[in-house]
Amino acid sequence: MxxxxxxxxxxxxxxxxxxGAPTLMSRLAHMGxxxxxxxxxxxxxxxxxxxxxxxxxxxxxxxxxxxxxxxxxxxxxxxxxxxxxxxxxxxxxxxxxxxxxxxxxxxxxxxxxxxxxxxxxxxxxxxxxxxxxxxxxxxxxxxxxxxxxxxxxxxxxxxxxxxxxxxxxxxxxxxxxxxxxxxxxxxxxxxxxxxxxxxxxxxxxxxxxxxxxxxxxxxxxxxxxxxxxxxxxxxxxxxxxxxxRIGQLNVEEHGTRDVEFTQVALLDENGKEGTSFETGKALVVDIRYRAKKRIEKPVFGYSIKTGNGFFIYGTNTQLMKVDIDAVEGEGSFQLRIEPLSLMAGKYFLSLSAHSWDHETQYHRLEDWYPFAVTSPSADLGVFQLPTKWTLPRPD
Amino acid sequence: MNHLHDIMERRDLLWNLTVRELKIRYRNSALGFLWTLLIPLFMGLIYMFFLRLMAGRGVPMSEIIIGVFAWQFTVTSVNSGLHSITGNTNLVKKVYMPRIILPLAATLANLINYLLSLIVQFPLVAFLLYLQGEFISPMAVALPLVLILHFILNYGIALLLAAGNVHFRDLEHLIGVILSAWFFISPVMYNLSFIERVAADHPILLDLYMMNPMAIICTAYRAIILPHVSFPWTGLIWISIAGCGLLYVLADRIFSRQQKNFADML
Missing domain, CATH: 3.40.50.300 (P-loop containing nucleotide triphosphate hydrolases)
Structure with missing residues (x-):
């Protein structure tokens, strides 16, 4: 067509x-x-x-x-x-x-x-x-x-x-x-x-x-x-x-870099890298790190915000009692969110690595990774809450 | 003339913008349209006394009234034409339309204003003539011809200034000076008899004087309305009349060429 x-x-x-517009004087001044x-x-x-x-x-x-x-x-x-x-x-x-x-x-x-x-x-x-x-x-x-x-x-x-x-x-x-x-x-x-x-x-x-x-x-x-x-x-x-780079999100990277994230990939449940995920399936964050020196008891954390900067979830290895003895040199680990209960929308993932006592921030990638979620269902909201209904029953 | 099609297609807009001009002019003023009459009348009175005082001789009130009303049409057209693009930044930048509609609407609004003022001017002049036992000349039926010439002149100037002011804002200041000079070299508060006396020895001076389109237009208005005024048909007058047409054609060209850049310059 x-x-x-x-x-x-x-x-x-x-x-x-x-x-503004040029004045006659400026035109005359530049004449020739x-x-x-x-x-x-x-x-x-x-x-x-x-x-x-x-x-x-x-x-x-x-x-x-x-x-x-x-x-x-x-x-x-x-x-x-x-x-x-x-x-x-x-x-x-x-x-x-x-x-x-x-x-x-x-x-x-x-x-x-x-x-x-x-x-x-x-x-x-x-x-x-x-x-x-x-x-x-x-x-x-x-x-x-x-x-x-x-x-x-x-x-x-x-x-x-x-x-x-x-x-x-x-x-x-x-x-x-x-x-x-x-x-x-x-x-x-x-x-x-x-x-x-x-x-x-x-x-x-x-x-x-x-x-x-x-x-x-x-x-x-x-x-x-x-x-x-x-x-x-x-x-x-x-x-x-x-x-x-703009908006209400606070995209920045800071920290001492004693431990730093060198490569991060967002994967779906089949291990395919992408930026769009489906509600109810898995979101896997594959992280490679490098520690310049031996770091005892590091804590890794992540958080998720909506596209307009609303903080919706965050946790870390300390809170979840995943104790890491120490890291040194290069390595990798995975963060697996399954089932992904976020509803359709745009989200931003932040990652952080800090010391056990929260005194030292090694590396923080604030709102660094955008991703999208699509939802096959027509329910509404930010989260899919596990919901069950009972049938109405006459008294 | 090549815009005629565009303009006809948007005649609704042209009319609305013309009405807007007129409405805004008198909105919020208690006397409204009366100002269109009062200002030239006051000016006429001032000029008459001033002239008597300075020159020791006067011009009939009827001639001054005709001159001042006609001059008013030109002054308002010049001023509203000057601002017709720069004062409508929003329309120029945000809406597509033939931009020529803006200076045209501004000039049309002034024409309508002038025509309305003529409705008052005619009985007034007739009354002044009646006091002297005279009547309006039958030649007054030629009024539309003079009006057309006057409109073409004013519209041409408006087009030129509208486009010019986008590029050189200095025009706004310059125009005030030019208008007052133009006022004094045009027979508004005086008439041709003042020039003829000076030009008695050098007839070329009258020819030169009549090169000014406003000299032709003011004198023509008087000659067709007043029985005692005759029009000096010197040879150069046709050149000057053709000059008005040429000015319009040229202004139209310049405006059309420049209008692409308006949105960028504003």
């Missing part, structure tokens, strides 16, 4: 220079001299094609070029080299409430915003009540939007935006705003778009959403497309490469 969005050797270059601006490639040599009806997530660290890519697809910015071809009516939701004017009432802004987004006036007039209802602004629709809270502002913007009927929808992080109920509404609406066979390009930091919602994910870093493919794989790749 013909792709609806196609990038061919796409590149966008910005000139790095002082703050060839000014050397440092070029900055926000995006370069990007090639991809997106078939009709797919939902594609774009992930990557801040400043990686995600928004430039959307801007290029939307046509708000122009490529420096290569080209991007789009087929069909595009709506871009790069910002909710684009064109809203603070002095105009909610109702006036609805019409204005609709015109900006290319929604026919008749459609909006007909759907006005539904829009107001959806935004939950019945009593405030004739109030100037400068008196709105930021939540109200965004809700109204979104209520208008969902009235769009494009072939291609570009969304930039806008769904990150608003409360949980609002976000659920957003995703409901996006699912509807999906069902209608629309193509969606979604830039977001919400990796859970990406995985649930997208058919395909592209990972962008420093202006290049570094990975693309199935959401679970690309998200994992992303976490492994970059996510660990």
């Amino acid at each position: 013909e792709p609806v969005i196609e990038a061919i050797d796409l590149g966008k270059c910005y000139q790095r220079r002082g703050v 001299k060839s000014t050397v601006h440092e070029p900055f490639w926000a995006l370069r040599n990007v090639n991809f094609s997106i078939p009709r009806g797919t939902t594609v997530g774009v992930v990557g660290p801040n400043g990686s070029g995600k928004s430039s890519m959307l801007g290029l697809a939307a046509g708000t910015i122009h490529p420096t080299e290569g080209r991007i071809i789009t087929r069909g009516r595009i709506s871009s939701l790069l910002e909710l409430g684009a064109g809203f004017h603070p002095d105009l009432s909610g109702r006036e802004n609805v019409f204005l915003n609709a015109a900006v987004l290319g929604i026919p006036r008749e459609d909006i007039a007909r759907r006005m009540d539904a829009i107001v209802e959806f935004a939950g602004l019945k009593d405030f629709i004739d109030t100037p939007v400068k008196h709105y809270s930021s939540g109200m502002y965004v809700r109204l913007g979104f209520a208008v935006a969902v009235e769009m009927n494009p072939d291609i929808l570009l969304i930039d992080e806008v769904l990150a705003v608003g409360d949980v109920a609002f976000q659920m509404k957003c995703f409901d609406r996006l699912n509807e778009f999906k069902k209608q066979g629309k193509t969606i390009l979604l830039v977001t930091h919400d990796l859970v959403a990406v995985e649930q919602f997208c058919n395909e994910v592209k990972l962008i870093h420093e202006g290049s497309l570094v990975a693309e493919g199935a959401p679970a794989d690309v998200v994992m790749e992303y976490l492994k490469r970059y996510m660990t």
